[in-house]
Amino acid sequence: MSDTPSPSAEPQHALLDWDERGQPLSRLFGDVYFSQDNGLAETRQVFLANNDLPARFAALADGEQLVIGETGFGTGLNFLCAWQLFEQQAPVGARLHFVSVEKYPLSHADLQRALALWPELAPFAEALLAQYVALHPGFQRLLFGGGRIVLSLLIGDVLELLPQLDARIDAWFLDGFAPAKNPQMWTPELFAELARLSAPQASIGTFTSTGHVRRSLNQAGFQMQRVPGLGKKWEVLKGRFSGTPAAPGKPWFARPPVPAGARQALVIGAGLAGCATAASLAARGWQVSLLERHAGIAQEASGNPQGVLYLKLSAHGTALSRLIVSGFGYTRRLLEQLHKGRDWDNCGVLQLAFDAKEAQRQAQLAAAFPSDLLVNLDRASAEERAGIRLPAGGLFYPQAGWAHPPALCELLASQANIRLQLHQEALELRRDGKTWQAWHGEQLLASAPVVVLAAAAEIQRFPCSAELPLKRIRGQISRLPATAESRALTTVVCAEGYVAPPRLGEHTLGASFDFSSDDLTPSSADHAGNLELLQQISADLAERLHSAQLDPARLQGRAAFRCTSPDYLPIVGPLAERQAFTAAYAVLGKDARQVPDTPCPWLDGLYINSGHGSRGLITAPLAGELIAAWLNDEPLPVPRDVAEACHPNRFALRALIRGQ
Numbered sequence: 282m283s284d285t286p287s288p289s290a291e292p293q294h295a296l297l298d299w300d301e302r303g304q305p306l307s308r309l310f311g312d313v314y315f316s317q318d319n320g321l322a323e324t325r326q327v328f329l330a331n332n333d334l335p336a337r338f339a340a341l342a343d344g345e346q347l348v349i350g351e352t353g354f355g356t357g358l359n360f361l362c363a364w365q366l367f368e369q370q371a372p373v374g375a376r377l378h379f380v381s382v383e384k385y386p387l388s389h390a391d392l393q394r395a396l397a398l399w400p401e402l403a404p405f406a407e408a409l410l411a412q413y414v415a416l417h418p419g420f421q422r423l424l425f426g427g428g429r430i431v432l433s434l435l436i437g438d439v440l441e442l443l444p445q446l447d448a449r450i451d452a453w454f455l456d457g458f459a460p461a462k463n464p465q466m467w468t469p470e471l472f473a474e475l476a477r478l479s480a481p482q483a484s485i486g487t488f489t490s491t492g493h494v495r496r497s498l499n500q501a502g503f504q505m506q507r508v509p510g511l512g513k514k515w516e517v518l519k520g521r522f523s524g525t526p527a528a529p530g531k532p533w534f535a536r537p538p539v540p541a542g543a544r545q546a547l548v549i550g551a552g553l554a555g556c557a558t559a560a561s562l563a564a565r566g567w568q569v570s571l572l573e574r575h576a577g578i579a580q581e582a583s584g585n586p587q588g589v590l591y592l593k594l595s596a597h598g599t600a601l602s603r604l605i606v607s608g609f610g611y612t613r614r615l616l617e618q619l620h621k622g623r624d625w626d627n628c629g630v631l632q633l634a635f636d637a638k639e640a641q642r643q644a645q646l647a648a649a650f651p652s653d654l655l656v657n658l659d660r661a662s663a664e665e666r667a668g669i670r671l672p673a674g675g676l677f678y679p680q681a682g683w684a685h686p687p688a689l690c691e692l693l694a695s696q697a698n699i700r701l702q703l704h705q706e707a708l709e710l711r712r713d714g715k716t717w718q719a720w721h722g723e724q725l726l727a728s729a730p731v732v733v734l735a736a737a738a739e740i741q742r743f744p745c746s747a748e749l750p751l752k753r754i755r756g757q758i759s760r761l762p763a764t765a766e767s768r769a770l771t772t773v774v775c776a777e778g779y780v781a782p783p784r785l786g787e788h789t790l791g792a793s794f795d796f797s798s799d800d801l802t803p804s805s806a807d808h809a810g811n812l813e814l815l816q817q818i819s820a821d822l823a824e825r826l827h828s829a830q831l832d833p834a835r836l837q838g839r840a841a842f843r844c845t846s847p848d849y850l851p852i853v854g855p856l857a858e859r860q861a862f863t864a865a866y867a868v869l870g871k872d873a874r875q876v877p878d879t880p881c882p883w884l885d886g887l888y889i890n891s892g893h894g895s896r897g898l899i900t901a902p903l904a905g906e907l908i909a910a911w912l913n914d915e916p917l918p919v920p921r922d923v924a925e926a927c928h929p930n931r932f933a934l935r936a937l938i939r940g941q
């Protein structure tokens with residue numbers, strides 16, 4: 282359990298008024314989003330020019346990036362102007378990473394209306410609007426231009442979210458309404474966070490010239506100066522960070538050195554985790570060899586016809602729950618690129634309150650999360666949503682639905698610099714100087730300075746990752762031919778199992794759990810068990826599907842292994858050499874509070890992306906971004922403590938502390 286504050290069901294969207302010129306004003310703060318005289322010119326002066334961005338973008342080399350941090354995303358005007366300038370100035374191989382915090386995101390309709398004010402930004406605004414979905418509280422990642430532009434939107438209060446950010450910011454856009462209108466934000470805590478996150482010599486620009494802001498920034502380590510503003514604004518502030526860099530954290534969760542030399546990676550396993558890893562690296566200019574033992578991608582756990590975007594949340598803001606909200610948003614935005622109806626559908630997901638305990642848990646969730654993420658429905662409303670009769674009401678996730686995992690894998694693996702190598706089973710990993718080699722007997726399959734193990738539980742076959750505690754859990758789904766009556770089902774419905782509206786004429790019904798079986802031949806016993814799950818979900822739907830007449834021995838389906846870790850969090854990130862780790866941090870066995878300054882004995886260039894359990898559709902794609910962030914020294918796409926909760930070293934650390 283984390284000690285992070287619970288998620289909050291605070292206002293979801295900004296409340297706006299529009300002036301006679303069609304410009305937005307915040308009703309809550311009583312302030313404008315941008316200069317009413319010339320928003321574009323002011324943004325370009327205060328944030329772009331005063332951070333020296335035209336020259337800094339032009340000076341980037343291929344493979345380099347610049348990271349901008351902003352307080353207050355608002356209408357995204359600053360972001361779009363920075364992006365436009367980046368397109369004009371930066372070399373093709375450079376990347377822009379923009380991190381912005383927003384407590385009251387604009388609704389889609391308001392954002393569209395606000396951005397329509399700037400015709401010259403139209404292509405950028407359109408791309409933003411297309412991705413502006415499922416932006417729920419916490420860390421949300423959006424990719425543009427094939428990943429050349431990364432936007433990390435942190436939805437929530439800047440004072441709550443910046444402390445969770447792991448990033449090195451090169452340039453700050455200190456926005457966020459005038460200090461007099463928003464004194465809660467312009468605090469010493471904010472300035473300390475700006476300093477903690479600043480790269481050496483980070484620049485900063487702000488529209489305010491208030492003395493207390495200037496003095497506070499000076500105190501926090503920025504050397505500020507007043508410079509002329511635009512129009513009615515006489516003066517604004519700009520500065521440079523010259524303070525002391527933040528102290529390093531715990532070495533076992535530190536960032537490993539970014540591998541020098543060619544940006545080439547070897548990814549083993551082409552399910553959701555491997556395809557996502559390959560995609561995130563390829564988007565950053567890496568050459569990726571993606572090795573898969575089967576004749577095609579997505580043949581094992583990621584091969585079901587329909588998987589559910591099932592969010593199992595906690596009202597207590599646990600690491601897993603925050604990962605799920607971030608991962609859901611990321612996957613949901615990726616799915617927008619696929620064919621709706623055939624590859625995915627945002628038909629919503631209904632989780633039935635099948636007993637009193639579940640109903641109580643759901644009531645807590647409904648109080649903790651905003652209603653555009655989930656709503657509590659009574660039985661009548663739930664039945665109306667689902668189009669069938671149900672035993673209970675439940676929690677409805679309007680933006681969720683189902684996806685065809687192989688289509689998502691296909692989308693992710695289809696980038697130009699991913700070389701898919703099928704029928705290639707890596708049986709052994711060898712280290713040759715600074716490269717990792719994958720071997721099958723005496724056949725060298727591929728080699729690269731970086732290897733990412735994304736082979737689900739099969740990663741235990743490699744000695745370096747053999748001790749990671751992964752369990753295989755066999756699961757089987759049943760494919761039920763849709764009937765005229767079953768087509769009334771309009772949303773995914775879940776209880777212990779789940780059933781989805783039909784895809785290509787078939788409903789997917791799942792799924793069994795078997796902790797002991799190793800046999801992947803579909804069994805009629807599991808089909809029979811799935812039909813019982815259907816009966817619990819809805820006797821009405823079971824009847825519509827003529828389930829009483831269905832013979833489990835004749836049903837079609839497929840079985841695969843889920844791969845689960847003991848704490849149900851995925852295992853994502855760099856891995857240390859186990860014995861050297863135990864030796865380096867042995868003192869923790871005596872005193873767990875010690876933080877020795879011994880560097881972590883990393884297995885240089887070796888990374889893990891596995892353990893996605895029953896929710897790989899939600900966690901695996903974002904895990905690809907997390908791997909890429911570790912490997913490219915980028916802002917992490919999830920809060921620091923969530924990344925640590927997913928870190929491969931956590932097991933060795935726990936064993937040490939428990940004296941095992």
Ligand SMILES: Cc1cc2nc3c(=O)[nH]c(=O)nc-3n(C[C@H](O)[C@H](O)[C@H](O)COP(=O)(O)OP(=O)(O)OC[C@H]3O[C@@H](n4cnc5c(N)ncnc54)[C@H](O)[C@@H]3O)c2cc1C
Nearest residue numbers: 550552553554574582583589707736739756895896897898
């Ligand atoms: C029955 C069932 C129902 C599920 N339902 C849902 C759901 O509704 N929603 C949801 O989000 N998740 C669901 N899941 C979970 C989800 O499918 C997984 O979390 C996800 O597919 C895991 O992806 P992966 O890439 O880690 O593993 P996999 O898809 O298993 O991929 C691993 C790949 O590595 C390859 N490989 C292994 N060893 C080697 C080697 N040595 N060399 C080369 N290649 C190798 C394998 O062939 C395989 O292709 C379900 C799982 C099952 C089994």
Ligand SMILES: C[S@@+](CC[C@H](N)C(=O)[O-])C[C@H]1O[C@@H](n2cnc3c(N)ncnc32)[C@H](O)[C@@H]1O
Nearest residue numbers: 353354355356357358359383384438439457458
């Ligand atoms: C002036 S507007 C930002 C304009 C924006 N940069 C643009 O390009 O449109 C200020 C923004 O800061 C947000 N904000 C204010 N206080 C905040 C806080 N404490 N945490 C996060 N966001 C905050 C507001 O909701 C608002 O969207």
